[in-house]
Amino acid sequence: MxxxxxxxxxxxxxxxxxxxxxxxxxxxxxxxxxxxxxxxxxxxxxxxxxxxxxxxxxxxxxxxxxxxxxxxxxxxxxxxxxxxxxxxxDFQELTDVALRAAVRSLDSYSEYMTPDDYVEFDMAANQEYVGVGIEVGLFSGRIIISQVFEQGSAGVGGILAGDFIVGVDEVDTRDESLSEVIDRIRGESGSMVSIQVERPITAEEHSFNLERRAIALDSVVDVEMATETVGYMRVRQFIDETDLEMVSALQLLKSEGMQGLIIDLRGNPGGRVDIAVRMSEIFLDEGQEILTMQSRRGVEEVFYAEATLDANHQPLVVLIDGNSASASEIFSGALRDHARAVLVGDKSYGKGSVQSVYSFPDGDGLKLTSARYLLPSGEAINGTGVYPNVTVERSTEEAILLMLQAHHLRNMSDDAFAEVFGFAPVEDSQRIVAEQMLDALIGATELGSVLDVAAEGQ
The missing domain is CATH 1.10.1740 (Rna Polymerase Sigma Factor; Chain: A)
Structure with a gap:
């Protein structure tokens, strides 16, 4: 036999x-x-x-x-x-194509990565890239620098958010596409590139010789006091050391008189589950459940908050929207379920699965959905999302305008901004409600009473 x-x-x-x-x-x-x-x-x-x-x-x-x-x-x-x-x-390329197609057919989150793909994925996952430190986009058909990162050579060299790119290496790029211009700017670390810009405030053109270099972007940004008592921070992604960046930001805001905090997770696509767990521990009590992960064979792993010296018990509001996903939903969902924070904004994306990343000897890699997770309430949010306590809908137009103006207003007056871009700065309706909620929380003794008032006002 x-x-x-x-x-x-x-x-x-x-x-x-x-x-x-x-x-x-x-x-x-x-x-x-x-x-x-x-x-x-x-x-x-x-x-x-x-x-x-x-x-x-x-x-x-x-x-x-x-x-x-x-x-x-x-x-x-x-x-x-x-x-x-x-x-x-090229049989290697043929195999890459086959593996890509096969893994992609499993679900929308699993992905086979060639060595080049894996390097880009790893850098993006850790908010690292090689460049001059600018973010570009389109505005009225022109290529505009939407953000300048302090860590890059562009910020040191004098480029400003709001500048229009008109040339790269003395080649006129006014008629080129966004992707073509980005390809011209990209290059190896240590190499040089010259970028020609038009400054809208003066309509003058300037040329900057910049060095491309590896840049590690901060994941906790825009740390500031929104009012005399309300602190604010935006978390871009959950990556290595995001929890440490948050602790530093909390210490800074406390030293400036913060009595309550707004954490902005809008547009945050997620990241590492373990970082979301660590960040949740800062605000939850020891022993409170954060999430349950269920693997292929029904094996469950429950994550509970552990005690931390960096614990924060101040009133908390978390901003979420339709682009808050994955680790953002773990963090915000756990705080909501334990009535530790008030969630304000739109329903989140609804990515209730976890991907494991595997690297192989040849440099290629695999991102594979390996588990799904449940919130402390037992809710599975895949495809449905995390619902906020206070819903404040925001139009697509408002979101685009806010994204466009977010970094330009740091360098322009309201009048100059309106003259250049053709519209007056708009108010962030979700953040305004978050600040109002936090003012109420700071003076409240119980979270429930604040939510009751908020529900009556909707």
Whole structure:
């Protein structure tokens, strides 16, 4: 009687032969170098059979699993031996295409990454990139610098948010697309690029010679006192050391008289779950549940808040919108469920799954949905989102205008801004409500009474 390992070997080597006569001819005509990869893979099946009593190994080394590998290997072998243009085929690229398509078909969050893709993913996940330190976009058909980061050479060199890019390396770019201009600005760390801009306030053109370099962006930004008692900070993403940046920001705001805090998570796509847990611990009591993660086989892992020396018990409002996702929803959902914070804004994105990231020896990588999570209330928010305590709807137009003006007003008066951009600065309706709610929270003894008042006013 064949054991499991023998069945795997028999299936792997014989399945294509049983398909039709053409397969028989192909297998019999295999060269020795082909068998060099067929036999080792088959031998792995023998080893797999030794672990067949374990559920996870049985799932991984199933008959379907090996049949799929065999089918892919045989197709590639036929392409190599019989395709008329086989000499022109890049089999590594062909495999990359196949893996991308296969993993993408699983769900919208899983992704196979080539080495170049993985490097970009890793840098983006840690808010790092190589450049001059500017963010660009389109305004009225022109390419505008929407933000200048202090860490980059552009900020040091004198470029301002609101400048229009008119050239790169003395090449006129007025008629080029946004992607074309970005490609011109990009380059290797240490190299130089000259950027020509038109300053809208004076209509004068300026040229700046800038060095491209690796830039690590802060994830906690715009830390300021909104009023005499209300502190404000915006969290761009949950990445390595975001929790430490938040602790530093809290210490700064407390020293300036903060009695209550607004945390702005609007537009925050998420990030690392462990960082969201650590940040939740700052505001929750020891032992309170933060989230439950459920893996493929129903295994549950519950995360509870641990005691921290950086605990903060001041009144708290969290701003969310339709682009607040993943770790943003874990953080805001936990604080809402424990009545620790009032959520203000729009319903969040609704990404209730967790992705694990795997790196491989050749530099490629895999991002794979490995679990889903539940909020402390038991709510699964995938596809539905986290609902705020106080809903303040914001139009798409208002969101765009606010994004456009956010960094320009630091360098312009309201009148100058209106003259350049054609509209007067708009007010952030969600933030205004958040400040009003926080004023009420600072003077309240119970969160429930504040929410009752807010509900009556909606």
């Amino acid at each position: 064949l054991n499991i390992g023998s069945i795997f070997i028999f299936t792997f080597l014989a399945l294509p032969i049983f398909t039709n006569g053409d397969w028989v001819h192909t297998v019999r005509g295999m060269e020795k170098n082909t068998l060099r990869w067929v036999i080792p893979v088959a031998l792995l099946a023998v080893l797999a059979s030794q672990f067949a009593t374990r559920a996870d190994w049985r799932a991984m080394f199933s008959l379907d699993y090996w049949q799929s590998l065999a089918r892919y290997g045989m197709v590639m072998r036929i392409v190599e031996s019989d395709f008329v243009h086989a000499d022109e085929v």
